[in-house]
Amino acid sequence: xxxxxxxxxxxxxxxxxxxxxxxxxxxxxxxxxxxxxxxxxxxxxxxxxxxxxxxxxxxxxxxxxxxxxxxxxxxxxxxxxxxxxxxxxxxxxxxxxxxxxxxxxxxxxx
Amino acid sequence: xxxxxxxxxxxxxxxxxxxxxxxxxxxxxxxxxxxxxxxxxxxxxxxxxxxxxxxxxxxxxxxxxxxxxxxxxxxxxxxxxxxxxxxxxxxxxxxxxxxxxxxxxxxxxxxxxxxxx
Numbered sequence: 001x002x003x004x005x006x007x008x009x010x011x012x013x014x015x016x017x018x019x020x021x022x023x024x025x026x027x028x029x030x031x032x033x034x035x036x037x038x039x040x041x042x043x044x045x046x047x048x049x050x051x052x053x054x055x056x057x058x059x060x061x062x063x064x065x066x067x068x069x070x071x072x073x074x075x076x077x078x079x080x081x082x083x084x085x086x087x088x089x090x091x092x093x094x095x096x097x098x099x100x101x102x103x104x105x106x107x108x109x110x
Numbered sequence: 111x112x113x114x115x116x117x118x119x120x121x122x123x124x125x126x127x128x129x130x131x132x133x134x135x136x137x138x139x140x141x142x143x144x145x146x147x148x149x150x151x152x153x154x155x156x157x158x159x160x161x162x163x164x165x166x167x168x169x170x171x172x173x174x175x176x177x178x179x180x181x182x183x184x185x186x187x188x189x190x191x192x193x194x195x196x197x198x199x200x201x202x203x204x205x206x207x208x209x210x211x212x213x214x215x216x217x218x219x220x221x222x223x224x225x226x227x
Contacts, residue, residue: 009150033215042200043153045215088153097166098216100153 002093006101019076021104023089030092038085113137116219131186133201141206142184147198191226
């Protein structure tokens, strides 16, 4: 079946360093969504990308959708303690249901 | 306040118990979902209700039984669960078109943390 692989599983960074998570799909996606889940919380929608090659920015967060609409990335510049949490991608597959990545946990080193 | 309310927040039950999880959305959405979230696994879609009709069940064991009496309420009835069913159960809602591809963002509740002994 359709799968979305998300890497890395964890990323430890010093505050102020950058963070990136990547998602790769086995098939072409119609769109991709990104969510953030704070520790002990629930997933919260961040953004949706629809067009091939699309790039969107939200302050220090940059989201990209690949030209083939099979991969996507989220990059955070100069991480802050408020960025801590798990970031999930979710792609719309051929049956229009969301296919979720396993998430990347962002950990800020003390 | 997310607009999606789940109760109870925590539930401990034995394998022979019967319990129910409740979800209510105050957003006027027409689609509701049950997801299972286990550690180190992707979110698992269990059930989808679109316009109150179940459209997806993803081969969930029959010990989980959903009920959607109207577009604002969703229940998950639990019966003779197994310890491996212990997880966070998340309810979500979205606004979807009847004929168009589903493209809405999901609004999640805070989840019901289930422990099966």
